[in-house]
Amino acid sequence: MSARQVLTAAQMQAAEQAIFDTGISVDELMRKAAGGAAEWVRRISAGRAVTVLCGPGNNGGDGYVIAEILRQSGLQVTVVAPLAPSTDAAKNARAGFKGEILTSGGAAVGSVFVDCLFGSGLSRELSAEHSLLLRDLAERHDFRIAIDLPSGVHSDTGAVLAQSLPAYDITLALGAWKFAHWRLPAREVMGQKLLVPIGISAVEGAAQLVGRPTIKAPTQDAHKYTRGLCAIVGGDMPGAAVLASKAAMRAGAGYVRLFHHEPLASAPAGLVVDPMPLKVAREDPRIKAMLLGPGMLPHEGTTKDLETACRHGCGLVLDAGALRIVQGYLIDDGANILATPHDGELDALCKTFAVIAEGRQARAQAVAAASGMVILAKGPDTVIAAPDGRLALAPPASSWLSVAGTGDVLAGIAVSRMATGRDAFTAASEAVWLHGAAARMCGAAFTADDLADAVSGAMSEACE
16 A cells, blocks of 8 residues: 555546455455454544434445444444435445434534545535535534535535535545545645545556655765765746755755855855856756746846756756746757746646646646656645646645745755755655745744745755
8 A cells, every 4th residue: 555645536446446346345344344344433523422414425334334443342323314225235235234324414413523525536526415414413522423425515626516525524535545534625624634545546647645755864975076966046036946945955965156246235145146147157067957937037148047957957947037938949858958937837837838827737748748858836725746746736735835945945945955956856756845845844923034044944854
């Protein structure tokens, strides 16, 4: 099992079918999944009465099995089932429940509500009747648990398919994460998310959830060049490049050089500000990665800098202004290039590379395939897409990141990780995690400078 893989509904069905092909029945797998979920519910309920809402499909079947396990453990359990079971496994599960079953929720009493009405197969709007029942039961219980997904959520998109979906305290994902667990708006109502293993194997081509990287400390004989030299090209508004440089200095590279035509009073003492023209500097083979774009405005000079950087052949991070001038002819096959657009810049890339797609993930994947660049499409639910089809989803980060300059910090972390030898996709994944960890350490109402300073602490968490 891969605890970080994220599956579509179709991939999950195929993964379950692979289990059935080994000789395990649907009923046996249901008992395993429901047994793991029931143990969580039992612990959480701590002796309190439980109401389980069961739907017609196998998610409802899970609910019947959960209810019977809780009943046998001595808890007071009421099942509400507005629809009869429609699958053989759900029918068998209902027959195995020996407690009370209500067809409406008016008489249901309890402290803990368990939602098993609809699961990952839902693709249409909940009826008004079922939406009302769901809200009513949720409001009359102190604690709310969703099994696999809250009812009224589209598994693949995170779209809400119900009116006024209730907020849950815990969501117990069965077998593998689904896209909705990490997508807005659905993830906002799921509370704490826990994974219940059921024996799902690693799925080829599955998306992955960005996790804590493993970063090794420099070797005893390391020096600034073996740790990696990264170059950051200053733009017309140099403050952005200084922010990126401060983050890069704390993210692992041994040497950070900021190329800018004049001294910068805001530059920290440890940062080398180099007035050398980039066309001369590019001859330095020790430069392992470059960052262009922060504070950069589109004009002839920046276009020449971009062309120069692309010809160097080192790892390259393109951010902000560089994303609005990059063209396909500049990108060689197999180039190690990372682009870090927000939604507006992603729109510009879609136009540049003739991409038509809806949604951040689909657009990022299409631009990656069309351009040959790794795309780190940043936002409240960030995605990383590679030209070869790899996809990573970022877990939620602090909403206090919504302040000017934090994107420059992210780009600085990414170029630093590339300078240490990471490929663009790995560098993007590590940068996203370090960026989020630094934000968590900052607490509330921080500045981009605060965030850059906190990158060292995030690195400490990631180091072995």
